Amino acid sequence: xxxxxxxxxxxxxxxxxxxxxxxxxxxxxxxxxxxxxxxxxxxxxxxxxxxxxxxxxxxxxxxxxxxxxxxxxxxxxx
Numbered sequence: 051x052x053x054x055x056x057x058x059x060x061x062x063x064x065x066x067x068x069x070x071x072x073x074x075x076x077x078x079x080x081x082x083x084x085x086x087x088x089x090x091x092x093x094x095x096x097x098x099x100x101x102x103x104x105x106x107x108x109x110x111x112x113x114x115x116x117x118x119x120x121x122x123x124x125x126x127x128x
Contacts, residue, residue, distance in 0.1 A: 065111065065115070066111060067081050067082070068081075082115060085111060085112060086112055086115060088112075089105065089106045089112060089126070089127065090105070091105045091106075092104045092105075103127070105126065105127035105128060108126065
C-alpha cells in the first residue's frame with residue numbers, strides 16, 4: 051500500500067511575531083500563544099432568544115498563523 055505524500059507548504063524565512071512586526075525565524079510555542087491570545091469569544095444569552103457568539107476579528111498575522119496550522123480564520127471560535 052503506497053504511503054501518502056506529505057503536504058508541501060511554502061517555505062518561510064520568518065514571521066513578524068515580535069513587537070513592531072520584527073521578524074521571528076524560530077518562534078516558540080509561547081510566542082505563538084502570545085500572538086493568538088488577544089482573540090476573545092463572548093456568548094450573549096438573552097431570555098427567549100437564541101444565544102449569539104461574538105469572536106474578536108483576528109489580525110493579519112493571527113489569520114496567517116491559523117492558516118499555517120490548518121485552521122479556517124473565518125470559522126475560528128464559532
